[in-house]
Amino acid sequence: xxxxxxxxxxxxxxxxxxxxxxxxxxxxxxxxxxxxxxxxxxxxxxxxxxxxxxxxxxxxxxxxxxxxxxxxxxxxxxxxxxxxxxxxxxxxxxxxxxxxxxxxxxxxxxxxxxxxxxxxxxxxxxxxxxxxxxxxxxxxxxxxxxxxxxxxxxxxxxxxxxxxxxxxxxxxxxxxxxxxxxxxxxxxxxxxxxxxxxxxxxxxxxxxxxxxxxxxxxxxxxxxxxxxxxxxxxxxxxxxxxxxxxxxxxxxxxxxxxxxxxxxxxxxxxxxxxxxxxxxxxxxxxxxxxxxxxxxxxxxxxxxxxxxxxxxxxxxxxxxxxxxxxxxxxxxxxxxxxxxxxxxxxxxxxxxxxxxxxxxxxxxxxxxxxxxxxxxxxxxxxxxxxxxxxxxxxxxxxxxxxxxxxxxxxxxxxxxxxxxxxxxxxxxxxxxxxxxxxxxxxxxxxxxxxxxxxxxxxxxxxxxxxxxxxxxxxxxxxxxxxxxxxxxxxxxxxxxxxxxxxxxxxxxxxxxxxxxxxxxxxxxxxxxxxxxxxxxxxxxxxxxxxxxx
Amino acid sequence: xxxxxxxxxxxxxxxxxxxxxxxxxxxxxxxxxxxxxxxxxxxxxxxxxxxxxxxxxxxxxxxxxxxxxxxxxxxxxxxxxxxxxxxxxxxxxxxxxxxxxxxxxxxxxxxxxxxxxxxxxxxxxxxxxxxxxxxxxxxxxxxxxxxxxxxxxxxxxxxxxxxxxxxxxxxxxxxxxxxxxxxxxxxxxxxxxxxxxxxxxxxxxxxxxxxxxxxxxxxxxxxxxxxxxxxxxxxxxxxxxxxxxxxxxxxxxxxxxxxxxxxxxxxxxxxxxxxxxxxxxxxxxxxxxxxxxxxxxxxxxxxxxxxxxxxxxxxxxxxxxxxxxxxxxxxxxxxxxxxxxxxxxxxxxxxxxxxxxxxxxxxxxxxxxxxxxxxxxxxxxxxxxxxxxxxxxxxxxxxxxxxxxxxxxxxxxxxxx
Numbered sequence: 022x023x024x025x026x027x028x029x030x031x032x033x034x035x036x037x038x039x040x041x042x043x044x045x046x047x048x049x050x051x052x053x054x055x056x057x058x059x060x061x062x063x064x065x066x067x068x069x070x071x072x073x074x075x076x077x078x079x080x081x082x083x084x085x086x087x088x089x090x091x092x093x094x095x096x097x098x099x100x101x102x103x104x105x106x107x108x109x110x111x112x113x114x115x116x117x118x119x120x121x122x123x124x125x126x127x128x129x130x131x132x133x134x135x136x137x138x139x140x141x142x143x144x145x146x147x148x149x150x151x152x153x154x155x156x157x158x159x160x161x162x163x164x165x166x167x168x169x170x171x172x173x174x175x176x177x178x179x180x181x182x183x184x185x186x187x188x189x190x191x192x193x194x195x196x197x198x199x200x201x202x203x204x205x206x207x208x209x210x211x212x213x214x215x216x217x218x219x220x221x222x223x224x225x226x227x228x229x230x231x232x233x234x235x236x237x238x239x240x241x242x243x244x245x246x247x248x249x250x251x252x253x254x255x256x257x258x259x260x261x262x263x264x265x266x267x268x269x270x271x272x273x274x275x276x277x278x279x280x281x282x283x284x285x286x287x288x289x290x291x292x293x294x295x296x297x298x299x300x301x302x303x304x305x306x307x308x309x310x311x312x313x314x315x316x317x318x319x320x321x322x323x324x325x326x327x328x329x330x331x332x333x334x335x336x337x338x339x340x341x342x343x344x345x346x347x348x349x350x351x352x353x354x355x356x357x358x359x360x361x362x363x364x365x366x367x368x369x370x371x372x373x374x375x376x377x378x379x380x381x382x383x384x385x386x387x388x389x390x391x392x393x394x395x396x397x398x399x400x401x402x403x404x405x406x407x408x409x410x411x412x413x414x415x416x417x418x419x420x421x422x423x424x425x426x427x428x429x430x431x432x433x434x435x436x437x438x439x440x441x442x443x444x445x446x447x448x449x450x451x452x453x454x455x456x457x458x459x460x461x462x463x464x465x466x467x468x469x470x471x472x473x474x475x476x477x478x479x480x481x482x483x484x485x486x487x488x489x490x491x492x493x494x495x496x497x498x499x500x501x502x503x504x505x506x507x508x509x510x511x512x513x514x515x516x517x518x519x520x521x522x523x524x525x526x527x528x529x530x531x532x533x534x535x536x537x538x539x540x541x542x543x544x545x546x547x548x549x550x551x552x553x554x555x556x557x558x559x560x561x562x563x564x565x566x567x568x569x570x
Numbered sequence: 571x572x573x574x575x576x577x578x579x580x581x582x583x584x585x586x587x588x589x590x591x592x593x594x595x596x597x598x599x600x601x602x603x604x605x606x607x608x609x610x611x612x613x614x615x616x617x618x619x620x621x622x623x624x625x626x627x628x629x630x631x632x633x634x635x636x637x638x639x640x641x642x643x644x645x646x647x648x649x650x651x652x653x654x655x656x657x658x659x660x661x662x663x664x665x666x667x668x669x670x671x672x673x674x675x676x677x678x679x680x681x682x683x684x685x686x687x688x689x690x691x692x693x694x695x696x697x698x699x700x701x702x703x704x705x706x707x708x709x710x711x712x713x714x715x716x717x718x719x720x721x722x723x724x725x726x727x728x729x730x731x732x733x734x735x736x737x738x739x740x741x742x743x744x745x746x747x748x749x750x751x752x753x754x755x756x757x758x759x760x761x762x763x764x765x766x767x768x769x770x771x772x773x774x775x776x777x778x779x780x781x782x783x784x785x786x787x788x789x790x791x792x793x794x795x796x797x798x799x800x801x802x803x804x805x806x807x808x809x810x811x812x813x814x815x816x817x818x819x820x821x822x823x824x825x826x827x828x829x830x831x832x833x834x835x836x837x838x839x840x841x842x843x844x845x846x847x848x849x850x851x852x853x854x855x856x857x858x859x860x861x862x863x864x865x866x867x868x869x870x871x872x873x874x875x876x877x878x879x880x881x882x883x884x885x886x887x888x889x890x891x892x893x894x895x896x897x898x899x900x901x902x903x904x905x906x907x908x909x910x911x912x913x914x915x916x917x918x919x920x921x922x923x924x925x926x927x928x929x930x931x932x933x934x935x936x937x938x939x940x941x942x943x944x945x946x947x948x949x950x951x952x953x954x955x956x957x958x959x960x961x962x963x964x965x966x967x968x969x970x971x972x973x974x975x976x977x978x979x980x981x982x983x984x985x986x987x
Binding site for chain 1: 767841
């Protein structure tokens with residue numbers, strides 16, 4: 022528990038009592054500011070959130086068999102796919118843990134404290150944690166891992182994320198169990214960033230650039246075999262630091278076996294049905310096909326979760342005709358959202374509002390969902406100088422079936438407005454080669470727990486005012502950027518939401534993107550797998566799962 | 571084979587796709603991409619890459635380094651390249667900041683790391699160079715004192731400004747000629763290791779299918795061909811034909827639906843994990859059945875046509891007229907001649923079974939050579955594609971040789987004099 026409670030907590034508590042924020046938001050923001058989740062949930066009057074299992078009901082032993090790609094990995098900080106992290110997050114762990122409700126808890130940290138100006142973060146490490154090779158987990162490991170992220174030679178995506186506000190000399194070791202971060206700019210997303218998937222804590226004594234050769238982490242399992250393209254075997258360790266609610270040792274499952282079955286879903290579905298595997302790791306493969314064929318199967322459990330993942334129809338504002346906002350608005354008006362969601366994703370998601378802030382983001386401010394209006398779109402096109410309509414090429418990756426269907430529905434519905442859309446389809450790998458370059462295309466965007474994270478990536482300029490590297494639509498709006506900067510340093514959830522109301526309005530009125538829906542994700546397992554939690558990023562946490570025989 | 575290997579190299583080279591993005595993900599930075607391509611030797615011209623794939627790159631590196639190189643396999647099965655010094659110790663280098671460190675693996679197995687700055691060689695411009703072997707199995711040219719400045723973190727010393735760094739890489743391999751097809755870019759493992767298991771799995775599947783389908787098809791074909799137009803001929807021909815015209819992915823999926831999902835008799839996918847295919851024969855049933863149905867009709871019809879033709883020929887009638895019992899006519903005179911055409915087809919089909927089962931492998935998730943080649947092709951993993959193709963070519967050439975030898979036994983007229 023923190024010694025000193027951040028002054029803002031009091032205010033949040035009042036907001037909660039007066040009904041201005043709901044419990045989930047209170048817990049989220051309180052934990053962000055260093056109150057442990059248990060304390061926060063007690064203040065909010067609900068039962069403890071991270072429900073780990075109890076030995077009374079759980080069974081020990083067994084092998085969990087998972088189908089999923091076993092890729093080449095060397096340096097965890099360089100991860101660019103989720104599946105390898107799901108294999109190795111059973112071996113190495115993170116400082117924090119963002120749960121399925123987007124609430125971030127301390128994990129390898131005991132807690133954190135933040136200064137009032139949000140610029141000094143004190144990380145207090147949990148004591149008595151041991152790496153699986155016997156080394157103790159200390160501040161040196163945190164220092165080492167942070168510096169690996171910041172090292173240009175490592176090339177970690179963490180550098181882009183935290184490097185924006187954390188200078189290389191801003192990481193300070195206070196003692197063996199305390200590290201201070203001195204930020205150059207106020208930031209509230211630090212705990213979330215520490216759970217970004219490349220942020221695994223490495224052992225500073227043994228790590229030499231290849232984790233597979235020295236797989237020393239603090240996690241519940243040890244790496245037994247790792248054969249790329251074939252399989253990955255994880256074995257339970259006896260001295261893991263986490264205990265269940267009865268105080269008995271975690272994890273329950275003896276062995277986890279990942280089997281690489283290629284990328285074709287059919288054999289994996291067949292293997293799950295016949296019980297040859299218990300679980301399919303959809304994190305990099307996509308689970309729609311499996312969901313469609315297994316949703317009515319009585320032999321499996323389907324766990325759904327709403328996510329902040331979306332498909333963004335983005336228009337490059339530095340190129341004709343998309344430099345004209347009237348043309349952009351016209352195309353946005355051509356989306357029949359309910360129809361797109363129903364046909365492209367079987368109705369399994371939430372409607373989008375041409376704003377890259379999800380209804381599941383804590384600071385989301387409700388905004389009107391624009392209706393399908395081809396007449397108005399036609400009028401706008403005419404005003405923009407295209408009275409006879411406009412022919413455009415829409416680039417899609419054909420591996421994403423929902424994107425192809427999104428494009429096809431739009432193609433039909435935009436025709437009455439005068440848009441002639443030619444769908445240019447290509448393999449996903451080729452789309453990724455030019456995703457920032459095409460003038461009109463649909464890009465997939467991953468789940469991020471807070472709203473500022475994605476806006477800071479894709480809709481701002483760099484220090485010179487040029488579009489940032491992930492700003493695929495080249496849209497930089499002065500008012501938007503100023504407001505966003507303000508939001509990045511605003512603690513009060515109500516004030517933040519007010520800023521977000523403006524941000525959302527700007528993006529809807531003159532932004533460069535359309536998005537028709539936010540997708541759901543699923544975890545599908547055989548009946549014998551218990552205590553499964555569907556995480557919106559499909560992160561796998563096997564430490565408190567168990568298997569019925 | 572030499573020509574085929576060149577052709578494959580060219581095709582992969584000219585095909586679209588970016589190997590760095592396929593492997594590292596779509597979101598790598600241009601610097602990461604350039605560094606990856608450089609470390610894998612992709613910045614070199616096509617001809618030199620082909621030569622190093624074919625003949626190896628260690629000899630080039632040896633000339634640059636001036637010491638012999640040695641490849642060892644560690645206890646855990648990792649392949650490592652080291653420089654062999656005069657006293658038999660093995661050396662690898664790495665750069666920390668601006669200091670060169672050498673890792674010495676002594677013959678008794680001890681490993682120590684010491685600073686080794688004496689190796690730098692200064693050129694006229696004041697830039698120091700050194701060619702050595704890194705711990706990532708590459709020969710590397712390090713540089714310091716050049717204009718390029720970067721910030722680097724050295725553990726225990728903190729952040730500092732350094733100049734230079736690694737500027738040129740030669741990924742070390744022995745080359746295809748000496749039995750080392752290199753490292754797979756996709757999996758980072760030696761291609762030879764993965765390929766061996768995949769080839770074995772495919773051989774098991776294709777072998778079982780072959781052993782079942784060929785005698786069956788020949789016998790049924792002979793039965794059908796004995797009496798052209800009879801009821802048994804019609805039934806066999808039509809059934810065989812109908813199965814062979816259905817594409818294998820359809821047959822496979824129907825079989826999964828019927829045998830696995832509805833009847834729940836056998837598993838519908840192949841999941842071996844640590845086990846070898848023959849330890850789980852129940853999983854082989856459906857893939858083998860699919861292959862059998864596809865192959866059966868084809869070979870059956872060829873045998874039938876060939877048999878029917880022989881049965882119509884004059885010498886068979888003579889044999890009958892001469893009063894020989896019909897089993898003797900059929901087995902001694904007819905079958906031997908009727909087998910020539912089917913053998914050609916069968917031998918061509920060994921090839922088809924090895925390469926063409928890719929569809930069956932993908933449908934059932936079978937970890938075979940076909941699937942390995944498909945995955946490698948999707949990733950533009952040049953070393954794996956080349957090695958896989960070479961094996962296919964070898965099998966093709968080999969089976970044709972066997973077919974030619976078999977002819978001479980069946981028909982003495984085509985024996986060499």
